[in-house]
């Protein structure tokens with residue numbers, strides 16, 4: 001376990017600076033590059049069969065599991081830099097509990113490329129077609145505040161032997177088509193965050209990561225930045241991957257067979273040499289309450305993809321709402 005990083009010139013605590021791969025000191029302006037985040041070393045996959053015995057639970061820092069009493073969100077944070085603020089709902093009713101003992105530490109981290117300022121611009125652009133009536137906003141809601149968060153993500157590598165049995169239309173007849181081929185799946189992602197998987201809009205944001213650009217894990221990337229506790233175990237992620245993989249196999253079969261019009265495709269797949277990576281991936285979250293309902297807007301911190309469910313409202317409020325939001329951003 002390493003100590004939290006102190007500023008060499010003034011002794012204050014250093015904080016991760018999203019978008020710049022640096023640790024910075026808010027007191028004196030000191031800056032240093034986080035070596036892992038600019039390294040060219042790829043994150044190595046591990047064998048799935050050895051996941052339990054080989055799991056690393058050392059986060060490289062003193063951790064605290066923080067639970068939000070308002071929305072139930074659970075994050076893992078640096079003990080010395082607890083944000084005291086829930087990234088899912090902005091509430092300060094966050095209770096820090098025990099250290100994250102026994103909780104698997106990430107193998108890799110995708111650095112934030114999108115700064116908070118850039119997130120504000122992306123949001124402004126997205127808002128152009130969306131309106132709401134500001135007076136219906138809960139008074140504690142802030143549209144101008146984005147919270148950073150890392151979400152848990154597994155990726156799977158596996159060698160497959162795919163056998164398929166399908167039908168092909170020839171004139172008025174349906175003829176059988178069978179085949180088999182070998183295919184290597186590389187970095188197939190599974191989002192391990194329940195907050196995001198339960199929301200189709202946020203899921204779009206969560207699925208847009210380029211996991212190949214993950215860097216070796218370092219606690220420096222979590223200096224002042226919370227990480228959502230995975231709510232889907234690695235085992236469950238693989239056991240329930242069938243539905244997601246089915247669509248992937250169908251597209252591979254259409255490609256491999258050279259017959260894009262195959263139908264009634266049945267598959268039989270054998271898996272070999274299953275490997276995984278557990279990485280954390282950056283998002284910016286905005287949350288507000290409108291007419292008693294909570295809304296979450298997420299921006300992918302790597303690619304800038306934005307989405308979220310938006311409250312229905314009336315176009316007549318458009319001008320008022322837009323100027324209210326843009327003013328609060330100073331944009």
Ligand SMILES: [Zn+2]
Pocket residue numbers: 007008009010011012025026027028029030
């Ligand atoms: Zn300093």
Ligand SMILES: [Zn+2]
Pocket residue numbers: 068069070071072073086087088089090091
């Ligand atoms: Zn919360």
